[in-house]
Amino acid sequence: MEIIQQLVNGISLGSIYALIALGYTMVYGIVKLINFAHGDVFMVGSFVGFYSITFLHLSFFPALILSMVACAVFGVLIERIAYKPLRNATRIAALITAIGVSLLIENGMIFFRGAQLEAYPNDILPTNKIDILGVTVESKSLLILGVSVALMIILQFVVHKTKIGKAMRAVSHDAEAAKLMGINVDNTISATFAIGSSLAGAAGVIFGTYYYKIEPLMGVIPGLKAFVAAVLGGIGIIPGAMVGGLLLGVIESLVSAAGGSLWRDGVAFIVLILILIFMPQGIFGKNKREKV
Amino acid sequence: METDTPLLKVEQVGIRFGGLKAVADVNMKLYSGELVGLIGPNGAGKTTLFNLLTGVYVPTDGRIFFKGENLRKQPPYKITKKGISRTFQNIRLFEELSVIDNVKVAYHSLAKHSILSSILRLPNHFSGEKEMEEKALEFLKLFNLDQYRDDKAKNLPYGQQRRLEIARALAANPELLLLDEPAAGMNPKETAQLMELIAFIREKFNLTVLLIEHDMSLVMGVCERIYVLDHGQLIAHGTPEEIRNHPKVIEAYLGEEVS
Amino acid sequence: MIKLKQTKGFWLSILFAFVLFTIVQVVISSAMINFYFVNMILTMGIYIILAVSLHLIIGITGQFSIGHAGFLAVGAYTSAVFTMKLGQPLLIGLIAGGLAAAMAGMLIGIPSLRxxxxxxxxxxxxxxxxxxxxxxxxxxxxxxxxxxxxQLTTWPWVFGCMLLTILVIRNFTNSTHGRACISVREDEIAADAMGINTTYYKVVAFLIGSFFAGVGGALWAHNFYIIQPSQFGFLKSFDILIFVVLGGLGSMSGAVIAAILLTLVSMLLTEYPETRMIIYSLILIFTMLYRPRGLLGTKEVTSLFTNRRNKKGGPKDGNRHTVA
Incomplete structure (x- = not known):
């Protein structure tokens, strides 16, 4: 039963990765940029959630929504200020800028509030233990999983059924052609950043609720791992990010369970390098060729 | 049964990207010293065929022989060393390198000095570099590019960039030269000069040339034989005169003009 | 004529290097400056080694590697094992550190080809x-x-390794092999079409670059009394990356100057690490926004002197290339 317990932990962790990975994948799909600062948006979201709960005395859902809105605005600001001027620059220049933005957010946060830990209160969500076929599951885990899945379903709906979703798909397919068809490319890109960042914000609040401790550098490792998840699923592909995130969470939990808890952080990167070498297009990806 | 082995023999070559057949069932023979044209409307697969010949793409079907040797799965740099060199439709110079260094890069495979002798600055580093310098300069003079020798390639005027790309391709010492729309973006006068240049180098280096050109009239003037590609397939092959009156060719080109 | 000039510049550089070495050595051994400044000079030298080694991989060959701290760590730990556990002298530690890092460079270089x-x-x-x-x-x-x-790292060791790194990478770059690497950076497909074995040159760049990063790591390990895995995280990689980016992707003297300047900045801000990182990140962002090719672009300091000399017939002081 230990294995199933670990599986449940893995899925909870994985759903957080998946939420962050969605933002990576959407942004990469549309502007071909690895948005290094995305993990830091997740961190900011977690802090917004924390302050809404402790200072504004909001409950879980209002805090979640407030954090999502704040992160959406934040993401759009990052895009407009730092990335937009570089849209025609080399990809390396854009990547270096993204690294710069990431460092700036982390250290700006430390500068303004210090590097100390903060802990989410542990009574935000009910913590009943539920017994399912001999496996004890916290009701909190189920709720978190439910929220993650709900957000992913909403995302699928937005991408496939709404006008902005269609515009996003068109721009990621061919930005030039989309422009000629009268789609406002700038706004579509901003919308992508907004949606991706709001999901990261949600992930931040969920992370805080689940693991309690948050700090300014908390976004770095989950951010990188979420990127691994996005690559694993096939970068640019939305269902790929979800599957990749869940898979990575499960792999990590199983490695921990097998006694390699110190190696847990290394596993994601080993997975990454293996995937990049043997299956660079990811699980759901199509093979693309460079145009000569 | 041919008595003379062709320099390049393309047998039933094709490539699929996903389900799409970009090029299919292409057969071609090029004999030493020929100047052959490859024409076709936009998107007919001309550049894709070049990429197959130079190893950028690996054909999904068929075989390519160069001097009787199967080129299957040879990487591009090895194919270049065997004697096939090319230019690109969208000029691909080493922009930050000087004009002379662009040519020197093409000489690289002939370099006699090793990495170690360069690092230790052994005598054969100096002699090797000097030899490259002299050869490259000779080439630039031949192409009237020596006045630009220390300019960055990206700062050359457009027409000169095209010339430099051809010079660079020739510096790799090919027997078969593949030119991908060398006259694209040139005015009629520049085009005429270019065609003279091509005739001249062909004579001088005893080259075989395969020339992609979008503009039919241009190819008709210089090529001895012409292959016509449309929708990835060869639709005609013959002398300029035969091609001019070929119904399928007329149809292919008319079709393009209508759309 | 050109050859003669280069030779002259080369010997001038050697002379300048020797003078620089002696001055610093005299200053250190006469105890004119305190430990803090000695340490700063050693750190600067080590950062120059790291910057130049990464410059070969990113600036010359165009392989965007942001794991340089990994090579640094391999060099640091390997050398420390040789000196502390196996009782070998520092020289053996330096060589072992370099070789181990070069092996790691091969390991990452080969899969990276795809x-x-x-x-x-x-x-x-x-x-x-x-x-x-x-x-x-x-x-x-x-x-x-x-x-x-x-603590075994001393100024002569740092200086010797720094000079060796700069000379080897300079000599490599200014040869047909270096041009092959640059052609890979400029346009890999065209390089391939010109007969350059792009795979080979990428591995060579990783090999040489990581070797010197390992040497730098060995010096690092023997300078700070303690090494811990946490010192070699990706923030360290970014520290080295910023030298290369700020100096100019493709300019060795640019990387060296950036390493000197930023070491000074970070020494001044030792007490305020987050301010230092904020400044670093703003430098990265503004460099990319306003000077995406870095301070010097692909130019070398020497070429600035050459141009001026050609135009104004000024003094021949093109010796900063090798040392500064």
Whole structure:
């Protein structure tokens, strides 16, 4: 039963990765940029959630929504200020800028509030233990999983059924052609950043609720791992990010369970390098060729 | 049964990207010293065929022989060393390198000095570099590019960039030269000069040339034989005169003009 | 004529290097400056080695590697094992550190051949993290708490290694092999079409670059008394990356100047690490926004002098290339 317990932990962790990975994948799909600062948006979201709960005395859902809105605005600001001027620059220049933005957010946060830990209160969500076929599951885990899945379903709906979703798909397919068809490319890109960042914000609040401790550098490792998840699923592909995130969470939990808890952080990167070498297009990806 | 082995023999070559057949069932023979044209409307697969010949793409079907040797799965740099060199439709110079260094890069495979002798600055580093310098300069003079020798390639005027790309391709010492729309973006006068240049180098280096050109009239003037590609397939092959009156060719080109 | 000039510049550089070495050595041994400044000079020298070695990989060959701290760590730990555990002299430690890092460079270089641009960047970053986590888990070298290392790094060692790094990479770059690497950076497909074995030159660049990063790591280990896996995280990689980016992708003198300037800045801000990182990140962002090719672009300091000399017939002082 230990294995199933670990599986449940893995899925909870994985759903957080998946939420962050969605933002990576959407942004990469549309502007071909690895948005290094995305993990830091997740961190900011977690802090917004924390302050809404402790200072504004909001409950879980209002805090979640407030954090999502704040992160959406934040993401759009990052895009407009730092990335937009570089849209025609080399990809390396854009990547270096993204690294710069990431460092700036982390250290700006430390500068303004210090590097100390903060802990989410542990009574935000009910913590009943539920017994399912001999496996004890916290009701909190189920709720978190439910929220993650709900957000992913909403995302699928937005991408496939709404006008902005269609515009996003068109721009990621061919930005030039989309422009000629009268789609406002700038706004579509901003919308992508907004949606991706709001999901990261949600992930931040969920992370805080689940693991309690948050700090300014908390976004770095989950951010990188979420990127691994996005690559694993096939970068640019939305269902790929979800599957990749869940898979990575499960792999990590199983490695921990097998006694390699110190190696847990290394596993994601080993997975990454293996995937990049043997299956660079990811699980759901199509093979693309460079145009000569 | 041919008595003379062709320099390049393309047998039933094709490539699929996903389900799409970009090029299919292409057969071609090029004999030493020929100047052959490859024409076709936009998107007919001309550049894709070049990429197959130079190893950028690996054909999904068929075989390519160069001097009787199967080129299957040879990487591009090895194919270049065997004697096939090319230019690109969208000029691909080493922009930050000087004009002379662009040519020197093409000489690289002939370099006699090793990495170690360069690092230790052994005598054969100096002699090797000097030899490259002299050869490259000779080439630039031949192409009237020596006045630009220390300019960055990206700062050359457009027409000169095209010339430099051809010079660079020739510096790799090919027997078969593949030119991908060398006259694209040139005015009629520049085009005429270019065609003279091509005739001249062909004579001088005893080259075989395969020339992609979008503009039919241009190819008709210089090529001895012409292959016509449309929708990835060869639709005609013959002398300029035969091609001019070929119904399928007329149809292919008319079709393009209508759309 | 040109050859003669280069030779002259070369000997002038050697002379300048010798003078610089002697002055610093005299200043250090006469105890005119305190420990803090000696340490700053040594750190600067080590950062120059790291910057120049990464310059070969990113600036010359165009392989965007952001896991340089991984090579640094391999060099640091290997050399420390040789000197502290096996009782070997520092020289053996330096060579072993360099060779071990070069092997690691091969390891990452070979798979990276299939990757380009941002995928390569992520793979190298992942590699750096794997190295760190591996050291974290090896008890023989102290695991998370690290290893105590005696202070053996001195100015002559740092200077010698720095000079060697600069000379080797300069000589490599200014040869047909360096041009082959640059052609890979400029346009890999065209380089391939010109008969350049792009795979080979990428591996060579990783090999040479990581060797010197390993040497730098060995000097590093023997300068700070203790090495811990946490010192070699990707923030360290970014520290080195910023030298190369700010100096100019493709300019060795630019990387050297950036390493000197930024070491000074970070020494001044030792007490305010987050301010330092804020400044670093703003430098990265503004460099990319306003001077995406860095301060010097692909130019070298020497070429600035050459141009001026040609135009104004000024004094021949093109010697900063090698040393500064």
């Amino acid at each position: 990757l380009k641009g941002d995928y390569l960047a992520i793979a190298t970053l992942g590699f750096g993290e794997i190295v760190r986590i591996t050291f974290f888990n090896i008890d023989y070298i102290g695991g998370p708490s690290g290893m105590m290392v005696s």
